[in-house]
Amino acid sequence: MTSFIVPGNPVSQGRPRAGKRGNKIIMYDPKESKEYKQYVALIAKQYAPKIPYEGPLSVRLKIYRQIPKSTTKKDRALYIEGIKRPVVKPDTDNYTKAVLDALNGIIFKDDSQVTDLYASKFYSDKPRIEIDIQELDMLGYMEG
Numbered sequence: 001m002t003s004f005i006v007p008g009n010p011v012s013q014g015r016p017r018a019g020k021r022g023n024k025i026i027m028y029d030p031k032e033s034k035e036y037k038q039y040v041a042l043i044a045k046q047y048a049p050k051i052p053y054e055g056p057l058s059v060r061l062k063i064y065r066q067i068p069k070s071t072t073k074k075d076r077a078l079y080i081e082g083i084k085r086p087v088v089k090p091d092t093d094n095y096t097k098a099v100l101d102a103l104n105g106i107i108f109k110d111d112s113q114v115t116d117l118y119a120s121k122f123y124s125d126k127p128r129i130e131i132d133i134q135e136l137d138m139l140g141y142m143e144g
Contacts, residue, residue, distance in 0.1 A: 002131075086121045
């Protein structure tokens with residue numbers, strides 16, 4: 001199992017942008033998404049296995065967004081306890097996409113290996129993403 005935390009405000013995968021290079025149209029990541037993925041990759045390298053995982057994987061992401069400044073004391077307490085959760089954009093799957101793309105070639109060969117994915121959004125005074133990646137033993141997994 002590989003576990004680590006990416007501190008700071010999470011950034012979701014933005015919509016791809018199109019540009020022209022000569023006669024060709026190229027697609028690229030928005031600057032904020034690209035920089036965040038580089039940041040996640042930099043942290044992931046510190047926890048990477050010697051050889052990236054090659055088999056099926058289970059990934060668990062806990063996404064902690066900054067508590068909005070305009071929050072009431074009552075709501076702040078509910079946010080910190082995890083009772084009240086973010087139901088605002090960006091979508092959970094867009095955070096997931098950014099993180100999994102960043103881990104390609106570092107923690108695992110390709111994010112297509114992720115067969116089990118669990119992602120949750122919370123509020124916190126310490127924004128971050130907690131990442132747990134576990135190799136699945138498919139024989140034990142199927143019998144389990």
